[in-house]
Amino acid sequence: MDWRRTRIKDLFQMEPGSKVSAYGWVKTKRGSKAVSFVQLNDGSCFADLQIVVDAGSVSEEEMKKVTTGACVRFDGELVESPGKGQAVELKGEALEVYGEADPDHYPLQKKGASFEFLRDIAHLRVRGNTFGAVSRVRHRAAWATHKFFEERCFDWIHTPIITASDCEGAGQMFAVSTLLEPDEEGRLHLKDSDSQKDFFGKPAFLTVSGQLNVETHALGLTNVYTFGPTFRAEDSHTSRHLAEFWMIEPEMAFCDIEGNMNLAEEFTKYVIQDVMDARADDLEFFNKRVEPKLLETLEHVATSDFERITYTEAVNLLKASDEKFEYPVEWGTDLQSEHERWLTETKIGRPTIVTDYPKEIKAFYMSQNTDGKTVRAMDVLVPRIGELIGGSQREERLDVLEARIDELGLPKEAYWWYLDLRRFGSAPHAGFGLGFERLIMYLTGMKNIRDVIPFHRAAGQAEF
Ligand code: 4AD
Ligand code: MG
Numbered sequence: 001m002d003w004r005r006t007r008i009k010d011l012f013q014m015e016p017g018s019k020v021s022a023y024g025w026v027k028t029k030r031g032s033k034a035v036s037f038v039q040l041n042d043g044s045c046f047a048d049l050q051i052v053v054d055a056g057s058v059s060e061e062e063m064k065k066v067t068t069g070a071c072v073r074f075d076g077e078l079v080e081s082p083g084k085g086q087a088v089e090l091k092g093e094a095l096e097v098y099g100e101a102d103p104d105h106y107p108l109q110k111k112g113a114s115f116e117f118l119r120d121i122a123h124l125r126v127r128g129n130t131f132g133a134v135s136r137v138r139h140r141a142a143w144a145t146h147k148f149f150e151e152r153c154f155d156w157i158h159t160p161i162i163t164a165s166d167c168e169g170a171g172q173m174f175a176v177s178t179l180l181e182p183d184e185e186g187r188l189h190l191k192d193s194d195s196q197k198d199f200f201g202k203p204a205f206l207t208v209s210g211q212l213n214v215e216t217h218a219l220g221l222t223n224v225y226t227f228g229p230t231f232r233a234e235d236s237h238t239s240r241h242l243a244e245f246w247m248i249e250p251e252m253a254f255c256d257i258e259g260n261m262n263l264a265e266e267f268t269k270y271v272i273q274d275v276m277d278a279r280a281d282d283l284e285f286f287n288k289r290v291e292p293k294l295l296e297t298l299e300h301v302a303t304s305d306f307e308r309i310t311y312t313e314a315v316n317l318l319k320a321s322d323e324k325f326e327y328p329v330e331w332g333t334d335l336q337s338e339h340e341r342w343l344t345e346t347k348i349g350r351p352t353i354v355t356d357y358p359k360e361i362k363a364f365y366m367s368q369n370t371d372g373k374t375v376r377a378m379d380v381l382v383p384r385i386g387e388l389i390g391g392s393q394r395e396e397r398l399d400v401l402e403a404r405i406d407e408l409g410l411p412k413e414a415y416w417w418y419l420d421l422r423r424f425g426s427a428p429h430a431g432f433g434l435g436f437e438r439l440i441m442y443l444t445g446m447k448n449i450r451d452v453i454p455f456h457r458a459a460g461q462a463e464f
Contacts, residue, residue: 007044012088016080022049022090025127026070026101038066038092040074043132046281050081053092062095068109069101069127115451122455122464130290133282134452137275138440144274145227145248148267154223154250159210161229164202165414167212168363172232173205174243206231209433210249212365212418215394218251218429219421225250227436235459239448240337240386242437244457251431257367257376257393260430261353264380264389265306267434268351273302275443283443291445297383298443300350307352311374314339314354317347334361340379340386351382364404365418366392367430378432385442391432398422 011020024042031037034055039048051074053063066072076093083089103109108124118125125131149156162176178199179191195203210226217224230247250263276283276298287294309317318329318339323346327336335343335354344352356369357377366375380389395401401422405412412419440452450456455464 008040008042008047008049009045011049011078011090012045012047012086014078014088016078016088018078019076020078020090021073021075022051023073024049024071026066026068026072028068029066036063036066038072038074040072041127041132043126043135046129046133046136046285047086050083050086050089051076051092052079052089053095057093058095062097065097065100066095067101067103067106069106069124070097071099071101072097115446115448119450119456120463126454129285130446131451133279133285134440134444134446135454136282137279137443138452140275140278141271141436141439141443142227144271144278145267147274148270149225149250152223154225155217155221157210157214157217157221157224157226159207159213159226159228161207162200162204163207163213164200164204165212165418166205167207167209167365169408169410170208170363172234173208174231174233176200176204176206208232209247211251211431211433212415214249214251214431215418215429216421218253218431219425219427222253223250224252237459238337239450240438240441242449242453242456242458243461245449245453246436248434248436249431251429253427253429255393255430256428257355257378257430260391260393260432261306261308261355261378264353264378264391264432264434265351268306268380268382268388268439269302271439272298272443276302286444286446290447291384294445301382304350306380307348307350308355309348309352310355311335311357311377314343317343321347332358332360335379337386340381341383344381344386345383349383351380351388354379354381359404362392364408364410365394365401367395368400368404376430380432380434382442384445385438387435388438388442389432389434391430393428393430396422396426396428398426 006020008022011022022040024040027039027041027048029036029038036053038051040051041048073096074090074092076091078088079091081087081089107121108128126135166173180188181191182188207230209230214224214226227248229244231244234241283295315329315331323342325338329339355378356374358373359375362375362377366377368375376393378391379387382388437449437452441449446452
């Protein structure tokens with residue numbers, strides 16, 4: 001068996017009369033004594049191939065094994081489909097059953113199972129309509145990302161997963177250590193509390209962001225990006241946070257906050273347009289079943305300008321509104337998800353970039369404005385999601401950056417190499433991080449971030 005074979009999406013393009021084989025997993029089987037109709041899917045597109053099997057044309061014993069979830073191959077002739085929708089269907093003439101799926105035990109039986117239930121069978125849910133579609137959209141968005149950057153001469157940098165520095169300075173890191181040992185009962189024991197005796201000779205963690213590392217390459221290669229998994233030990237049980245998520249982080253030398261906003265807007269629109277073109281079948285499904293008006297809003301975003309306002313303007317808008325917010329808004333407080341969504345959804349009605357946040361609520365590396373109070377930060381907010389992107393122009397002045405690190409009481413020695421970038425050949429530069437799962441939520445209309453990644457990791461959740 002070779003991996004090269006005609007997939008179901010290709011069969012739909014072939015002429016009636018062709019002799020073909022169709023491999024896949026059975027969605028449903030129905031019919032009468034005289035004829036059976038099998039819906040077969042192999043993940044290559046949203047549509048199932050219909051297979052029509054006349055009684056007696058394949059072994060009845062084998063046909064009994066064709067149940068929901070079973071893995072099979074049908075050989076036969078493509079014929080014009082009398083039904084609407086597909087041009088062709090397969091007249092089944094031979095059948096091979098690779099793997100049965102006992103109907104009394106196969107968990108993915110019913111149509112319309114809840115997303116919560118499906119999360120508990122994440123190893124099987126990709127065979128269903130929704131998660132097959134999510135996976136294809138996710139793949140395409142990742143591919144579009146690399147295409148976008150390749151077309152603009154950005155190099156992909158593989159930044160490390162294990163790191164000793166806390167990029168965001170928010171203390172949400174998972175420790176990486178070989179000093180902890182589980183015993184037979186699963187209890188953990190600390191072999192030694194001296195971190196010098198640990199694997200790396202000092203405390204090490206899973207990265208919260210590849211930014212600090214990717215900055216080093218922007219100051220040498222000019223335009224770069226990193227795209228990989230990042231980790232945050234935040235114990236928030238929200239529909240927008242994961243403990244392990246993927247982030248796309250471009251970083252550009254000779255670029256300021258304006259250029260950064262331009263790239264963020266261009267990138268977001270590009271990926272949306274690309275996925276709309278390449279995965280129209282899947283988006284159609286989400287539009288029908290998951291988020292009404294999905295296509296309308298994506299089309300709108302792909303073609304209209306993002307609003308740009310400052311944090312101070314955003315706070316004024318929020319304070320002047322009649323909306324009852326759970327959290328009060330004052331200049332200096334961080335915007336909560338409810339505020340972000342009100343701004344972009346209700347007040348402005350399209351993606352909105354908020355800039356110039358108070359320095360107290362943003363990370364140490366952001367470029368300081370001359371007012372002494374704000375930094376050149378930018379958050380891109382989109383309807384339904386809230387914050388999709390966080391970024392900034394970086395502080396390129398050594399003295400200002402050192403003073404800020406001291407002010408925040410961060411361990412300056414640990415950042416020696418990051419400070420070297422300002423010591424030697426510093427340049428204005430900027431970048432951002434886009435949460436890939438939030439983008440997939442936006443593209444699909446899925447409401448819970450746990451349902452747009454194959455195997456979600458969140459507090460108390462590390463099955464599979
Ligand atoms: O705003 P954040 O924390 O920014 C950074 O990490 C910067 N170092 C990025 C940079 O400038 N290179 O995170 C960036 C984005 C957020 O806007 C959000 O979309 C996503 O990452 N994000 C999460 N997504 C899922 N689960 C979480 N726990 C997330 N935390 C952040
Ligand atoms: Mg942020």
